Amino acid sequence: MGVVVTDAEVTLADVLALKMAIEEPLAAGTQLVLRHRGSGAERRVMLGTPGRRAREASVAVSLGPLALVPGRWDAYLQQDGPRTRMQSVDPGFSLDRLDAYALDRRTMAYRAYRTRNGFLAIKIAEAEPVADVRAVWFREGRFEVTGLLAYTGFTDDDQHHTARLSLRHSDAEVVAIATVQGVRFHAALSLCDVLAATPDSQGIWEPSLEVEGLDAPLALGANLDDVEGKRRRVHYPATRIDGVPIKPSFTADDQLRLEVGPGMSAA
Missing domain, CATH: 2.60.40 (Immunoglobulin-like)
Incomplete structure (x- = not known):
């Protein structure tokens, strides 16, 4: 043809x-x-x-x-x-x-x-509202993440929204204030607080972002780009806090997780 x-x-x-x-x-x-x-x-x-x-x-x-x-x-x-x-x-x-x-x-x-x-x-x-991850790193004992709020209907402007980042593992939770300006977000959370919340210092931690004006917390994932299978293809540097290894990773459906302790593997 x-x-x-x-x-x-x-x-x-x-x-x-x-x-x-x-x-x-x-x-x-x-x-x-x-x-x-x-x-x-x-x-x-x-x-x-x-x-x-x-x-x-x-x-x-x-x-x-x-x-x-x-x-x-x-x-x-x-x-x-x-x-x-x-x-x-x-x-x-x-x-x-x-x-x-x-x-x-x-x-x-x-x-x-x-x-x-x-x-x-x-x-x-x-499609549902999500916090799309663009960068993850460890600095001075903190876990930091930046990204874009997707499918929320928010305007890409200079307006600030009250927000907080939560990390959850079983019955434990660690919370920190996050910055949201327009549709861009940045959050940092102490890894020492994460270890203090888990006596055995081992487990999978699931992050979410609560933003003023949205009905439910946003999952942190990476689905907007064309890189599929991020668990195999995207690898962030790991760190150690008090000898405990901590590594960011993605699940099979491209959701961000923190793996704390040796031998951990996100589902």
């Missing part, structure tokens, strides 16, 4: 905007077919418009009305004959663009991306 996607973006209004290099105009009746990898369910959208020979084409498809369920949807074009999977040269990643998309309050998040084999696909996930 001679079609290559050169730019793919899901806009702030959840519209899939595509720019394509084409050899021939899209014929009348051409369909965009989205196929769910897990179930095989399909959604079809008419695209074709008769016209003169062209080297480029742009299409826009509103994703909300298609009732797409969470998961990954592969993109195909179909005219009169067999469907053709859509090739893409756009990596589909811009952290600035993803940050802007995450500022709105959403229940579903859509993302266009290029697969490892070079094809266009859509990733869809349920």
Whole structure:
């Protein structure tokens, strides 16, 4: 069919905007077919418009009305004959663009991306307010973390919000004041307080961020970027406090944890 996607973006209004290099105009009746990898369910959208020979084409498809369920949807074009999977040269990643998309309050998040084999696909996930982690480090006996408040509806401005960081392990909890300005957060917490709260100095600690104006504490995770499987791919430096090893890590679903003590491994 001679079609290559050169730019793919899901806009702030959840519209899939595509720019394509084409050899021939899209014929009348051409369909965009989205196929769910897990179930095989399909959604079809008419695209074709008769016209003169062209080297480029742009299409826009509103994703909300298609009732797409969470998961990954592969993109195909179909005219009169067999469907053709859509090739893409756009990596589909811009952290600035993803940050802007995450500022709105959403229940579903859509993302266009290029697969490892070079094809266009859509990733869809349920969205709820979260504290998206951007940096983690240890300094002067403190655990520090910074990031972005996502899907909260907060404005990216200079307004300060009262907040606190909590670390929980079994029945123990350590709390510290956090700084939230607009949608950016920073928090620091004493690791000596963490060890004092656990007599055996061992366990998995789960952080959360409570922010004024939000109904529930926010989990600390890292889901906005395109790095999946962070437990295998992202490794932060560990530290020792009074001889006890402490290491930040991610769970299988990219949630941040603190592993305290030897031989710990987050679920």
